[in-house]
Each structure stands twice: as C-alpha cells, then as structure tokens.
Amino acid sequence: MRETAAPGTAAATAAPDRARRRHRRRAAGIAAVAALLVGYDMGVISGALLFIKPEFGLTPFESGVVVTTLLVGAVAGSALAGWLGQAIGRRGTLLVACALFVVSSLLMALAPDYGWLLAGRVLGGLAVGATQSTVPTYLAEIAPKRTRGRFTSANQLMIASGILLAAIVNYAFAQDLSWRWSLGLAALPAAAILVALLRQPETPRWLILKGRAREARAVLDSVLPADEAAQAFAELTTASEPAPGPAATGWRTLAGSRALRRILVVAVLFSMAQQLIGINSIVYYAPTILTQVGFGTSAALINTVGFGVLSVLMTLACGWAVDRAGRRPLLIGGGIVLGIAMLAVCAVFAFDLLDTPAGQYLTLGMLSIFKAGYSLTWGPVVWIVLPELFPLRARASGVSVATSAQILVTVLLTLYFPDLVAGSPTGIFLFFGLMGLATAIFVAKALPETSGKSLETLDRPGSPSPRP
Template sequence: MPFQASTSVTMDASARVRRKTYMLALAAGLAGLMFGLDTGVIAGALGFIREEFATNDRTTEWIVSSLMLAAAFGSVFAVFIADKWGRKGTLLIAGMLFLLGTALCALAGSVTAMIVGRACLGLGVGLAAFAAPLYIAEIASKDRRGGMIASYQLMITIGILLAYTSDSLLTPGGHWRIMFGVLAIPTVLFMMATLLLPYSPRWLLTKGRREEARTVLMTLRESAEDADEELSRIDAQLGREESAGAALLISSPSFRRTFTLGIALQMLQQFSGINVLMYYAPIVLSHMGLTPSASVWCTTAIGLVNTLATLVAVGLMDRWGRRILLSLSTFFSAVAMLGFGTLLWTGSQSMLASTIAIGFLILFIASFALGQGPLPWIVGSEIQPLRGRTFAVSCSTLSSWIANWLISNVFLSSMAVIGDYGVFWCLAGFNMLFFIVGRLFVPETKGCTLEEIADRINSGVRLRDAGQH
C-alpha cells in the first residue's frame, strides 16, 4: 500500500506538471497564432489591394515584403527587450504592435499607409517569433521540449489556416479591410494570455533573482529535488560562461559553431519556398489555369494540410527524433518542388496537369510541416549556450526574416526573368542543400537537457554528435 500511494502521488504530480507546462506553452504559443494570422491574411487580400490602389508588381512585392523587413528589425530589438524585460515583456510589446498594425492596415487609404501598417505587424511578428520559442524551450522539461516547441509551429499553421479561411469567406464580397480588422480579436486574447505567464526561470537567474526562479521551477517540475537539480545545472553553466552575447561569439569557438548552424537552419527554411506559397499561392495557382476563386480555396486547402501535418510533427518530434524528421522533410520537399516546376515548364493547363500540380504542392506543404517548419526553431533554441542564447536566437531570427524578405521581394520579378518553372527548380535545389546540411551538422537533441547539449558542444565534439548517440 505505501508503494502504491507513493506511485499515485508521483503520477498525480507528473500529471499536474504536464498540465501546467502545456498551459504555459499554449499561452506563449498564441504568439505563433498571431504570426500565422498576420502573415497569412495578405494572400487573400492582395488581389483586392492591387485593384484598389492600382499597384504594379514591384509595389505589390513591397506591400508583401514590408512585414518581413520590419520583422528583421524586430528580431534585433528583441535582444535588448528580452534581456531587459524578459521573454514575457517582449511578447506583451509584440501584442501592442499587432493591435496598431491591424488598425492601420484595415483603415489604410493609400499604399504608404498599408506599408506602414504591415511594418508595425512585422515588428510585432519579429519580437514574437524570437521570444515565444525561446520561452517554451526554457520552461519545458527535456522529455517534452521538442513537441512543445513544435506546438508553436502548429499555432503558426493554425493561424495561417484561419486567415485563409477568413479570406475565402470574405472574398465574394471583396471585404479585404474586414480581413485585417478581425485580427484584433485574437490579438486581445493573446495579450490577456501573456499577462498570465510567469517569467522564464533561466532569465530570472541571469538577473540574480534566484528565489523567483526556484518558485517558477517548483511549479514546472515534479518535485523540489528536480527543481533544485535544474537550478544547480543552470548555475554551473552560468559560472562557466563568463562572456555573453557578442563577446561570447568572439571568445568561444564552440559558440561560433552553434551560432552559424542556427543561422543556416533559419535561412534554408526560408529558401525552401514555403513563403512563396504562403504569400503568393493564388498567383502561382493561376499559372495552372485556376480561376481566382478556385485559387483562394485551394490555398485554404493547402493551409489545412499544413496544419494537419504539423500536428503529426508535434506527436513525432520526441518519439522519432529531430534528424530523421528533418531528412524526410527536406528530401520530399525537394522532390515536390522539382515536380511542380517541371509541370510549369510543360505549359500544360489541363485538368490532369492542374490536379497533379496541386498534389505536388500538397506534398511539399506536408513535407515542410513535418520537419523544416518546426525544427529550425527547436534545434536553434536547444543548441545555444545560456549566456549566448538570446543573442544567437535573435541573430538567427534576423537571418530568417532577411531571407524571407528577399524571397518575397523578388519572387514576382524572378518569374518574369527566369520563368515560373526556373524559380521552382531553384527552390528544389535549396531543399536538397538543406537535406545535406541536416545530415552533416544537425545533432539529435531528443531527450537531452539544454545543459547537457551545451557541455557536449563545449567539449569539442562534432555538432552532429552533440546530442544522443
């Protein structure tokens, strides 16, 4: 009986901690929902904006890409905001920018006003994209961390799907301003949820607030012993790392390796072609002969596949591991982009060709969501040492948004120069490059604590061998 009682108490504690941690991750993950809503809404609204303001291809590209350029700046500001006010404070400021940007876009009377509104949304997205995965990585236990960070990517896909669905329903009436305006509702919910979040225990320790950090960890771990053991590991890492941020980049060869890999993963994710479909899917599908209405609904179907496949990734991330999912994802993404580009090259617009083309796009989206979508955020947060984590994640997020901006800013112009098929063949090449980089450098971090990963990397082992063997 005493053994059974002890087991019952342990199971109750485990269930309590699991519920608490998932609730906090869900609240922080709402930043991903806002990310998806604010980036996805433009796909359905773009045609009406082009018509109302009579924009050419270059102006249209700037309307789309202004969000990404501002997000790049947001990721830079996030370093200083997250260091001074924590991950929670960064998310709150992001929410305020979301509200301001939503209002400006919904009420825009000119291209300039629209670009300013999109830039405000971009600053918010840049802050949120930096802070949310970092926060989740720092509160999650090692056996749930992968799935919980992947849930942030799931929230992004749900946001994109909701934006596409809203666009599809509002398209018949041409209500593009309402497409932006309705985003105010989830923005307010996001800000309310963020107010309930505790501060990250690791951030609290860097500020010398040990008792607060212990209090937070006591609610997130199954026992006081587990909380104290984790505090000791974090203290030990802080004690070994005298430098921080850019100074650590100069002094530590190990940090230079993880810093470079984090940037490479984020840039290759953007060059996969995902944002070509997120922003320009209706235009791309029109090249296969689909009507504007059919293109918008096909875009919504692509968003649904994205969400479902990401849900699968959340379930598999801590079972199968990071490396195998990334390999499968990048390989089949390359196949899908190569196949779609080849269909465009044939010039066929038959029903059969259009059906196969949509099949290739669905294969790409499903493959991307399985690995390329969540893994740069997961691995990029896991491999960085504590004192360099804020700086490294900010720089990799910055590189992600620069690559995102570059792709979205030249896509229409590139199709005019090298053809639509040429663009997709290039994207297939980038996906294959991502496959190679993943096999050579990405470690298997499943089941490892953040401190264990940092210790192995600091010992000089190859990056690929820094996780599980």
C-alpha cells in the first residue's frame, strides 16, 4: 500500500511548495522572454540593413533613420506604458506590446517600400518601449523578496540573449532577399508569448491597487509558501491604505508629492547614467572601434559575437550575485571598472597606439572587460532597482518616465557617436571613462540599498530614500 505523508509534515508541504515555485518561475519566465524581443529588434536591423540599403536605394541618412525610428518609437512606448500599466495592469501592457511586436514584424517583413518599413519600425519601437518599462516591474512584483534581484535580472539576460540571437539569425539569413525572414521571424515568438501570457496571473500589487484583494491573495497563495503569502498580503494591504487627502495614482501621484519628485529625479539620473557610460555606443559600433585600431573586418565581427556570448554569461552571474552582494556594491564597483576600461581605450587613441599590437589587444581587452563588467552590474541592476525605488501607486509611471529619459539619451548617442568618434575619439572615451567613475560616486551618495526588503517595506516612510 502506498504511504502518504501526514498533513503538516515537511513531506506534505514540499509538493505544494514545489508547485508554487514552478508557478512563479513560469509566470516570471514568460514575462522575461518578452524582453528577448527587445534585444532581437534592437540587434537584427544591423545585419538586415546590409541588404535593405541596396534594395530600397537608401542614402546613409535614410539608413540612420531606419535605426533611430525604433528608439524614437520606444520613447513613446515607454511613456504610454506608464498609463497602460496603471489602467490595464502589467500583464495587460505586455499583451499589448506582444501584439505590437507581431504586427510590426510582419509589416517590416512585407514592406514594399521605405515608408512601410519605417512604419513597422515605429510600431516595433512602441512595443520595445512598453516592454522595457513593464517587464522589470512585473518581475519585481511577482517575485519573493529574497530572490527579487535574481528574478528581475532575467530582463537583462533576455535582452542580451535577443541581441545574440539576432546576430546568429543575421548570419543564417545573409542573403539579399532573406532580410525579410530575419525581420519577420520575431512574429512567431511574439505570438507565442502573447498566448502564454493569457494564462499567467496579473501581479498582486496591481490587483491590490485596484481594490481586488481577493484575487491578489489568490495570486500570492499560488506563487509563495503559505506563511510568506500571508505576510506579503498583510504588508500589501497596509501599504495600499489611502493616505490623507484626495486619492491619486500614476502621473498625479508623481506630480503632487515633493518626496516622489525627489525620487523621480534620482531615478531619471540613475537610468540615464546607464547609457552615459557608453554601453550602446560600444554595442552598436564595436566593430568600427576595433577596425580603427587595426583589426580586420572579419576579426572585428567575430570579436563582436564574442562580446554577445560574454554578455549572456555575465548576466547569468549577476542573477547569482545581486541578492547576495547587494545592489550598491555591484553598482559602485561596476562604475569604477567601467570607467577605468574606457580611460584605457582613451589612452590608446591619446598616445597614438593605433595599428600596434599593444594598442589592438589593449583595446580588445578593455572592451571585453567593459562588456563583462556592464553585464554583471549596470546592465541588469538598473532594471532591478528602478521598480524598487517607487511606491506602488506611482511605480508604473515612475519607471516609464525613467525609461523614456534613458531611451532619449540612447537616441542622441546613437545619432552622434559616429561623428564624435571620428572627430575626437580621445574626447568621447574620456567622457565615458569619467562618467563611469561619476556613477560610482552618484550611487554611493544618492542610492539606498534595496536588497532583501519587500517592496512594501521600501514604501514605508521610515525607509531609506534616494537623496538627490
């Protein structure tokens, strides 16, 4: 006769706990995979443009517009996500984003001319911005406090994986007409994620915000052990009690509170700093930089793929380290390492070490250290911390404002970096190096440690808050 564990024993509770763990990992995993589409859309256009330019007869300016329209659309998508996240929820916003990914991918793949291609890129940008703002919030709000950093780091892991996948697809479809396949391929995972999201829960924080306490408790019971679920529900209901005065959420909360405006300033500066240290400039133009110091074109491209693999591996390492070491130590140490790496590349140009073995390998080594350090620290940790800075009523709007500011910086750097590095490579790498060191000081002075605390604990008035 088969033996069964007595109720209340460890064996009896182990199976339900395993089921809850699988449920929250599945919900978080499906949401995180949406971020893979962000990386793919950002990365795939570089290879596709090689064949789009001659087919449509694009000028260099028009080619640049194809790249930047995604980012311009992403600014609007990120801002829209702040409103959608409050109105229809985090999951609802991701459903809209996935639908936009499907439409934009098919529109680009079937584009008969330049105008239709741009329309597809703008729609893709809306999806990228909405996803980039919403996935970290969804992950932070569905995860247990002790592993929230690991869960939320999956966002950056998927972005890095998407960029790497785009490089592989570009290589596989390296033919004149196959660019349509590489652009249209994203519709398949986008549709699959959309269907999978329909069966996943909304975050309990948003449900509480909308007065749906019973549904919130059901979600907590499905993803957390019973004692943790009860504690989390009690903290949530306490944190959601209305403050004196007229009720406000989202944009009105941000605008109407001096304390929240202060947090918003810190969050925007923090988010912009992630780009001002130079990451996207390095990602987009690494082959150009390597050829400038004497590497051949094929060697430069192979090294760029190596950077992609390194990025994925180090982002995985961040998932292990961020809840153990804390957010602040990783950000401070990362800022110092990134700053030193960029200053070393600056020295290669300043002391005219171009086309020398020392200059070539110093540049390759420092770019590798930069990419590894970024992927371990500033890449994922910014997206972990941003949702942790804002209280529940202003979280979606606050993260969307910070993300929009970051994407605007990305647009400007993407547009002007080629001219800057051609005109004064020493100056631009000096700027990136000094910005890296400045970010370490900024974090030490202005950013609280958020590791190991529940989101509701961080909302309390007595909790450490950002200092502008």
